[in-house]
Amino acid sequence: MDTTRTYLISLFSGDGPPPPEVDLAAIMADLEKVNDDIRAAGGWVFAGGLAASTSATVVRKRDAVSDALLTDGPFIEAKEHLGGISIVRAADYDVALGWAERIAGATGLTVEIRPFEQGGPGQQPTSE
Template sequence: MNKYLLSVHAAPGADCHSMPPEEMQAAFQKIEALETEMKEGGAMLFSGRLTEPDTATVVRHDDGKILTTDGIFAESKEHLAGFYLIQAKDLDAALGWANKVTTAVGQPIEVRAFWNPPGS
């Protein structure tokens, strides 16, 4: 089994906050059903939805000093909105789950394998 990160990328305002309540309800139900399927299929390791990107804080070392800045690391049109950490046999299996996730959340999903140390 290999581990994959399925990250959900969303444009600002493209989340459920702007939806009418009944649509939001339906969206949540779809996602909940999918997450149950992922758990029962033995794929789900961990998942989470992140808070809004403007609530992020970046910490870095600059010339020996700790620098703390308000806001996200890289400005871009889309931001990381949440992720699924899954295990799957190969990329095809991972893409199969990604296909279901993008259908449920309505946002593009980036799929990346976790690095396996040599000899593992």
């Protein structure tokens, strides 16, 4: 039985630029080590950091005839925002959880791991 699932690992960060004491280069280097291990284990799907939440636009399609309503800014007003995501695949939840822990450790950010619903369309990553 194939137990492989896809997981979304979300990284939450505060608004604005990181405080000056944060060594961004060191963090990125640590993160890249985790990413290398994820790739080596065959779990890599996608990962990336998001631009500032102020660059977001909310799009609401209210009915069939009117144009979508656009609102400047992120959907949820909060002190912390989704700052980046990593999508991984693993046959073992504990392995994915271990990657999430390492991402949290490397970045110092709060991280959430959440499974994708199984069997949905478009879940299979295209091979690289």
